[in-house]
Structure formats: structure tokens, C-alpha cells
Amino acid sequence: MWWPLPSFPYPPSKDGFWNPVTSTLNWCEEDYYATIYSAEIVNTLTNLLFMGLGVKGIISCRRNQHDQIFLVAYLGYLVVGTGSFLFHSTLKYPMQLVDELSMIYTTCLMVYASFSYTRPTHVRLILGISLALLSVLITLYYHYIQDPVFHQVAYAILTTVVVLRSMHTMEVTLRPRWRNSREEDRLERQRQGLPVPTKERQHYENVRDMKTLKTMWFMVAYGLSIFLGGFAIWNLDNYFCSSIRRWRRQVGLPWGILLEGHGWWHVMTGVGAYLYIIWGIWLRHCLNGRQDDYHLRWAHFWHFPEVIRTTPISDNGVSRAKKST
Structure with missing residues (x-):
């Protein structure tokens, strides 16, 4: 295949520092062609985006005082990126477990965040114990059968559950026709002696909230498109691996890097998962009735968004702004 752009040929694979390979998976990127210290150099370095966004999220959670569950979620997100970095560097089975199981554990944290909100203490306790047991069972069974398909199916089911739950919560919380905005609801709140917003405040x-809902749905569609697009590229990389390896060597470096499908999966799933956590943080503030205390900073869709505090914090940690009714 003729290639018009300047390039240099792929170097041959070498004996790696971490040999032998003990993982149950080995991806389409050729092993140890760039350096003996990283089995899959592109698959390794693309995890730096995961790690960088994880640190960014942790700093943002601390600075803007988001709920602690999201700080833990960002820590899990950082562990996923770090585990994947180590796995693709070494292709060792223990590092594979760190990579894949941390995805399960972080998703279980998000399931807990989605289903435990406003629940009584005993319900939250039961939910937490159940998810912990589920994580242990998945870990033990996966280690027993060592079948990557099982991990992928378990991760897909957990992710689908938490995304659908968050969509439902978002609609019920923010769309006016599902909230207590009708006149009969106002009268019922008055009868019960509960605070009733003025009609101007309600408008x-x-x-x-409709503006927020529109932006959230764009974020959901955008994040899912990136995530599923990465998944599709990854599968094409697996299915057409022999052809893709041949094309890489024909176009040479650095252009062959663009044909590393699993590396694109890292980049795209990293962005998609980051957007999901941002969405969860913003939705939690809406559930807490603090839409006026926080806002989404997202100038362009190619930027990484952040939920930041709008109102200042007093010395005792309480917002200084007073909300009107």
C-alpha cells in the first residue's frame, strides 16, 4: 500500500523486561517493539488521560465540596487508569486483575450513589453490603474461570443499570411536569404547612431546570456516543487484528499509532466515564436543591467540563448566599 506521508518503519519486537506474558488477554498492539520496558506502549500511554482526569476530578471535588461518594468514585477512576497502565506495560495477570476488577468496583460505587440517595440508614446499609458481596462474588468467580467475556458482561450490566437509573432520576427531578409544580400540589403543600414558592419563583x-435538563441530556448523549464509539473501535481492532497489523507496518510510524484501536478505547472510555461522573455530581446537587449554588463550566463540547461552586463559602463551611422562596 502506497503511503504519501513521511514515516519510518516499525522496529522488530524484542524480548521484554516483563516477560513472560501471564495475562489471559493480549491485544492487537505488537509487544515490545518500542521499548523493552513497556509491552504495549500506545495502550500504556493512553491511560495517562485516565490518570490526569482522575487527579483533576479529585482536586475539583475537594475544592468545590462535592459529596464524598464522588471523591471515592474519582479515586476509583484513577485506580482504573493506573491499573490499566500497569497491565499494558507488563501483561501480567495480577495487573490484569487490578485493571479489570477496579472497573467493577468503581461502577458498584456509582450504583450505590444512584440508589442510596435519601434512603433510610438500614436500606443504605443493606445496599452497601449487597454491592460489596456482589463485588466479592464477581472477583472470585472471574479469578476461577478467567474468562474475560464474563468480566465484560458484568461490567456492561452494572453500567447499564446505573446509567438508566440516573436518567430516570434526572427526568423525575428536573422536568417540571413530574415535580410538584401544579396548582393542586401547591395547595396540598399549603395545607400541610410546607414552604410554597411564589409563582414567580416557580416559573x-x-x-x-429545563435549561439544565437540556444540557444534561446533551451530556448523556455525547458521553454515551463517545463510550460506545470506543467500544466499537475496540471490537473492530480485535476482529480485524491481522489486517490492521499489516496496515500499520505499511504506513509506518508515527501514523500507525492512529490504528491502535484499543488505545482509542482508552481515550474514549476515559472521556465517557469522566462525563458520567460530572453528570452524577451535577445531578446530586440538583437533588439537594442547590442548583443556584453550583453551575456547570463547559465552554465547548471538546473541553472537559467541571461542576464548580457559584456561591462563596463562609468560614463555617456554609454557603453565604440565601435562596429565595
């Missing part, structure tokens, strides 16, 4: 909240 402001309806407009604000």
Missing part, C-alpha cells in the same frame, strides 16, 4: 425554577 424561574421551571425555566432554570
Whole structure:
């Protein structure tokens, strides 16, 4: 295949520092062609995005005082990126477990965050214990059968559950027709002696929440498109591996890097998962009725968004702004 751009040929594979390979998976990227210290150099370095966004999220959670569950989720996100970095560097089975099982554990944390909100203490306790047991069972069974398909199916089911739950919560919380915005609901709140917003305040909240809902749905569609697009590229990489390896060597370096499908999976799933956590943080503030205390900073869709505090914090950690009713 003729290639018009300047390039240099792929070097031959070498004996690696971490040999022998003990993982149950080995991806389409050729092993140890760039350096003896990294089995799959592109698959390794693309995890730096995961790690960088994990650190960014942890700093943001601490600076903006988001709920602690999201700080733990970002820590899990960082462990996923670090585990994948180590796995693709070494292709060792223990590092494979760190990579793949941390994905399960982090997703279970997000399941807990989605289903435990406003639940009684005993329900949260039961949910936490159940998810912990589920994580242990998945770990033990996966270690027993060592079948990557089992891990992928378990991860897909957990991810689908948490995304669908968050979508439902978002719609019920923010769309005015599902909230207590009708006149009969206002009268019922008055009868019960509960605070009732003025009609002007209710109109402001309806407009604000519809705008938020529109942006959230764009974020969901954008994040899912990136995530599923990465999954599709990864599968094409697996299915057409022999042809893709031949094309890489024909176009040479550095252009062959663009044909590393699993590396694209890292980049795209990293962005998609980051967007999901940002969405979860923003949704939690909406559930807490703190839409006026926080806002989404996202100038362009190619930027990484961040939920930041709008109102300042007093010395005792309480927002100084007063919300009108």
C-alpha cells in the first residue's frame, strides 16, 4: 500500500523486561517493539488521560465540596487508569486483575450513589453490603474461570443499570411536569404547612431546570456516543487484528499509532466515564436543591467540563448566599 506521508518503519519486537506474558488477554498492539520496558506502549500511554482526569476530578471535588461518594468514585477512576497502565506495560495477570476488577468496583460505587440517595440508614446499609458481596462474588468467580467475556458482561450490566437509573432520576427531578409544580400540589403543600414558592419563583425554577435538563441530556448523549464509539473501535481492532497489523507496518510510524484501536478505547472510555461522573455530581446537587449554588463550566463540547461552586463559602463551611422562596 502506497503511503504519501513521511514515516519510518516499525522496529522488530524484542524480548521484554516483563516477560513472560501471564495475562489471559493480549491485544492487537505488537509487544515490545518500542521499548523493552513497556509491552504495549500506545495502550500504556493512553491511560495517562485516565490518570490526569482522575487527579483533576479529585482536586475539583475537594475544592468545590462535592459529596464524598464522588471523591471515592474519582479515586476509583484513577485506580482504573493506573491499573490499566500497569497491565499494558507488563501483561501480567495480577495487573490484569487490578485493571479489570477496579472497573467493577468503581461502577458498584456509582450504583450505590444512584440508589442510596435519601434512603433510610438500614436500606443504605443493606445496599452497601449487597454491592460489596456482589463485588466479592464477581472477583472470585472471574479469578476461577478467567474468562474475560464474563468480566465484560458484568461490567456492561452494572453500567447499564446505573446509567438508566440516573436518567430516570434526572427526568423525575428536573422536568417540571413530574415535580410538584401544579396548582393542586401547591395547595396540598399549603395545607400541610410546607414552604410554597411564589409563582414567580416557580416559573424561574421551571425555566432554570429545563435549561439544565437540556444540557444534561446533551451530556448523556455525547458521553454515551463517545463510550460506545470506543467500544466499537475496540471490537473492530480485535476482529480485524491481522489486517490492521499489516496496515500499520505499511504506513509506518508515527501514523500507525492512529490504528491502535484499543488505545482509542482508552481515550474514549476515559472521556465517557469522566462525563458520567460530572453528570452524577451535577445531578446530586440538583437533588439537594442547590442548583443556584453550583453551575456547570463547559465552554465547548471538546473541553472537559467541571461542576464548580457559584456561591462563596463562609468560614463555617456554609454557603453565604440565601435562596429565595
